[in-house]
Amino acid sequence: MSLYRYASPATFYPLAGRMIPYFAALSVLFGLAGLYLGMLVAPTDFQQGEGYRIIFIHVPASWMSMFIYLVMAFWAAIGLAFNTRLSGMMAQALAPTGALMAFLSLWTGALWGKPMWGAWWVWDARLTSELILLFLYIGFMALTAAIDDPKRADKAGGLLLLVGVVNVPIIYFSVKWWNTLHQGSSVNLTKSSMAQTMLWGMLLMALCFWMYSIAVALLRARTIMLERERHTDWVKAELAGVER
């Protein structure tokens, strides 16, 4: 009952506003701890030397790029099934962050690939499917921006998101399904191939990226809510409060 209440923009807007500082602060704290462990304490890698330290952003950014897409697809499904207003706004708010995470994954991957494989880029299953993910984000943003009516934009964008969701398991399992240059996963539930400090550094950085993404997406969601609901009383009251 009380959870449903927050599905309405009028109640979600102030709640999001109160939560943003906490997520931002947590992001900074996790980031500082993760950088301390990963960049200052963790030992070198016996195969890759100090170059492996790119992992502390490459893996968190790659995880977030996939996870944000899944969250957007979840909102798209909710929006298409129940016609809720908030879902389209959330998908819209998450898209730029997801695209930037996908870009960071590819960028840091290129800077890691060059010294380790001798190439900035190879058309390998993992890299290609991650590039497709970036294009899906850009496609979603371009498509929804091109349609004036937000309801229709949400529907079209939602369909694109749901069709594109098959790409996420392809990225995730690509290193198992195909012979690829990309190394297998570094973190495993049963046994991990990494030293303890490396693992903790990476997990803390992942938490940092997680909190960052929530904070910036909520910030963007609040703006989108105001714009889309500008004719409602709650937005008018909100704007009257802002004016000096």
Add this chain to the structure above:
Amino acid sequence: MIYWNSLSDFLAMGGYGFYVWGSFGVTVLIMAGEPAWALAQRKKSLKLLGRQLRAEARGQ
């Protein structure tokens, strides 16, 4: 315990400095730039919506 012996060791990253700092540098730019961009968008939006609201109020 800190792993590095000196600041220059840390900056050199065992010869991988360009790749490591190239990765971290762009990440910092993006993670500072994106919130700044979102804040600027919000400011712009608040201004515009406030102006529209006042215009509507005058029109009625």
